[in-house]
Amino acid sequence: xxxxxxxxxxxxxxxxxxxxxxxxxxxxxxxxxxxxxxxxxxxxxxxxxxxxxxxxxxxxxxxxxxxxxxxxxxxxxxxxxxxxxxxxxxxxxxxxxxxxxxxxxxxxxxxxxxxxxxxxxxxxxxxxxxxxxxxxxxxxxxxxxxxxxxxxxxxxxxxxxxxxxxxxxxxxxxxxxxxxxxxxxxxxxxxxxxxxxxxxxxxxxxxxxxxxxxxxxxxxxxxxxxxxxxxxxxxxxxxxxxxxxxxxxxxxxxxxxxxxxxxxxxxxxxxxxxxxxxxxxxxxxxxxxxxxxxxxxxxxxxxxxxxxxxxxxxxxxxxxxxxxxxxxxxxxxxxxxxxxxxxxxxxxxxxxxxxxxxxxxxxxxxxxxxxxxxxxxxxxxxxxxxxxxxxxxxxxxxxxxxxx
Numbered sequence: 001x002x003x004x005x006x007x008x009x010x011x012x013x014x015x016x017x018x019x020x021x022x023x024x025x026x027x028x029x030x031x032x033x034x035x036x037x038x039x040x041x042x043x044x045x046x047x048x049x050x051x052x053x054x055x056x057x058x059x060x061x062x063x064x065x066x067x068x069x070x071x072x073x074x075x076x077x078x079x080x081x082x083x084x085x086x087x088x089x090x091x092x093x094x095x096x097x098x099x100x101x102x103x104x105x106x107x108x109x110x111x112x113x114x115x116x117x118x119x120x121x122x123x124x125x126x127x128x129x130x131x132x133x134x135x136x137x138x139x140x141x142x143x144x145x146x147x148x149x150x151x152x153x154x155x156x157x158x159x160x161x162x163x164x165x166x167x168x169x170x171x172x173x174x175x176x177x178x179x180x181x182x183x184x185x186x187x188x189x190x191x192x193x194x195x196x197x198x199x200x201x202x203x204x205x206x207x208x209x210x211x212x213x214x215x216x217x218x219x220x221x222x223x224x225x226x227x228x229x230x231x232x233x234x235x236x237x238x239x240x241x242x243x244x245x246x247x248x249x250x251x252x253x254x255x256x257x258x259x260x261x262x263x264x265x266x267x268x269x270x271x272x273x274x275x276x277x278x279x280x281x282x283x284x285x286x287x288x289x290x291x292x293x294x295x296x297x298x299x300x301x302x303x304x305x306x307x308x309x310x311x312x313x314x315x316x317x318x319x320x321x322x323x324x325x326x327x328x329x330x331x332x333x334x335x336x337x338x339x340x341x342x343x344x345x346x347x348x349x350x351x352x353x354x355x356x357x358x359x360x361x362x363x364x365x366x367x368x369x370x371x372x373x374x375x376x377x378x379x380x381x382x383x384x385x386x387x388x389x390x391x392x393x394x395x396x397x398x399x400x401x402x403x404x
Contacts, residue, residue, distance in 0.1 A: 011043055013372035017071055017102040017125075019048045019093060021078050021111040024058040025213060026290040027132045030165070030189055031108055032061065035068050037365030046071025046100060048093055048115070050078035055241045055266045071100050078111060082147075086114065093119035101125075104372050110134035110148065117158040126375045129155075130163045133287035133308065136172040137217070149176050156181040161375045163368060165189050166288040166309025183378075185371045188312070189288050190364035191297050196356055198299040199273040206235035206262065208334060209276025209300075211269055211291050212283070214242030219282030219305065219324065224251045224261070226282070226330035232338070233258040237275045241266040269294045276300075278337050278344065283307050284324045296355045301348040303333045315354050317347065 016038060018031050028049075035045045046069050052058035066073040076092050079085050093115045097105055106128040107116025113129040120127055135152050138145030156177070162184040164170040170186055208227075212218045220238065227236055238248070238261060245263065252261035264275070269291060273279075279295040279302050286292075286308035293313065295302050304310050306321035314321060322329040337344045 011041060011369055011373055012376040013043055013103045013369060015044045015046075015071060015100065015102040016104040016106060016372070017046045017048065017097065017100060017116075018106050018108060019112040019116040019119075020108040021050050021080065023049045023052045023062045023065075024055070026189070026287075027109050028058070028061070029290050030130075030132070032065055033190070033192070033361050034365060034368060035065065037361060038369065039068050039070065041365070041369060043369065044070030046074065046096075046102070048074045048076065048096065048112075051075055053241070057266045057268065071102065080111070082114075082151075089115050090118050094121065097121075097125055103376060104128055106130070108132055113155070114151070117155050126160045126372070126379055127158060128161045128163060128372070128375070129159050130165065131169060131173065131287070132165065133169065133285065136169060136176060136287075137285045138176075140176055145176075152177045160379070161185075161371060163187055163371060166312050168309040168312065169287050183371075183375065185367065187364055187367035187371065188309075188359055189290055189293060190359045190361040191290075191293055191355070192361045195270070195294060196297045196352070199270055201274050201277060205274065206237040206276045207338065208234065208236045208278050208280050208303075209239065209272065210236065210280055210282075211239045211272050211295075212281070212289075214238070214240050214245040214248055216244055217284050218242075219284050220244070220248045221251060222282045222284075222325055222327050222330060223280055224248065224255050224259075225327035226334060227259045227261075228255040229327065229331035230259070230335060230338075233260070234334075234338070235260045235262070236280075237261075237272075238263045239265070239267055239272040239275065270298060273298045273300055277341075278303060278334075280330070280334065281305065281310075282324070282330055286310060288312065293355055293359050296348070296351045299348055299352050301337060301344045302351060303330070303337060305330075313355065313359070314351065315358075317351060317354075320347070 020027060020031055038045045052062045074096060078089055097120045102125050105116045105120050105125045107113035108130050109132045117127045135148040138148050140149055159182045161182050162180050164186045167186055210223055249263055279300050281292055281304040283305055288309035292304060304321055305324040307324050310321055311318035322333055
């Protein structure tokens with residue numbers, strides 16, 4: 001792991017507080033992997049988040065995270081939309097930073113970024129922000145986009161460093177928010193070693209598999225429309241939970257008798273991979289989706305749209321990506337996968353090899369920790385230049401374990 005020049009091999013960042021909203025999906029997965037990797041690197045990490053949704057899987061994962069949080073797991077009420085509750089959340093996070101005295105406060109997503117940047121006082125912590133899509137998904141011309149992006153511009157002055165999970169996200173930030181007022185880095189999401197073990201499927205596997213949150217942005221409606229265009233009967237399993245499930249189930253029933261949809265609810269990705277032969281990601285918007293990396297690492301063929309950082313995952317094979325919200329193009333890709341399973345399998349092997357080389361959790365954690373250290377050293381140099389004296393080390397609360 002990169003370390004600061006004068007640290008004697010030890011990281012400059014010794015304590016990190018991660019702030020996010022909903023403990024589910026790729027953003028939560030990213031934070032969980034960072035906490036585990038930072039713990040292994042000798043960095044005490046804590047997490048602030050909202051209560052998990054009532055889907056069983058998220059609650060279980062949150063409980064599994066708690067023992068790894070040396071600075072505690074702190075669950076507080078948070079709303080998705082901006083509101084008066086944000087002021088109370090800012091005060092709570094500010095109190096936590098005063099008590100825990102982290103070197104880094106790292107906000108993830110729009111809500112986590114707001115709280116992480118407004119809560120710390122003065123020079124008490126370096127404030128890092130990773131959008132994970134979030135505000136960057138909105139169009140500047142929409143009322144919500146105008147408000148969110150205006151807030152992002154305002155918060156540049158309270159941002160000490162920005163981490164983007166893809167070149168696409170950095171380009172979106174430059175186009176929609178403007179020039180950052182702080183150092184930036186592109187650090188791709190990554191997978192652990194065990195996730196590169198192939199996942200076999202049985203004879204009962206469906207032809208196609210969707211895994212993700214059940215909301216319009218994920219393109220399930222496009223998948224249903226495309227399935228109705230296929231020239232032969234197919235089975236499609238839809239794995240996930242979300243606010244639009246009932247709407248998608250009604251659409252699936254109207255797709256015709258030749259298409260059989262099965263909605264299974266949420267489950268871990270590697271369990272879901274056994275249920276289908278080809279993974280379909282028809283998303284309308286993404287940042288750098290974990291499920292794409294996980295499917296590729298497990299050896300499954302992947303049909304996906306050209307959104308977010310998907311082209312960075314596919315590399316030379318990015319020409320196979322299809323336009324979002326194009327049901328005819330999706331139907332053509334699905335038909336081709338059914339017609340030539342050998343070619344489909346070869347493309348899956350090639351994609352798995354690329355993901356193994358470029359998207360590991362080890363590289364991700366080392367990159368994030370090294371970026372932290374550079375920001376801390378820059379702040380130390382600035383404080384020394386301002387005062388003429390080195391900064392006095394802050395006291396460390398005697399915290400061990402979680403739930404503090």
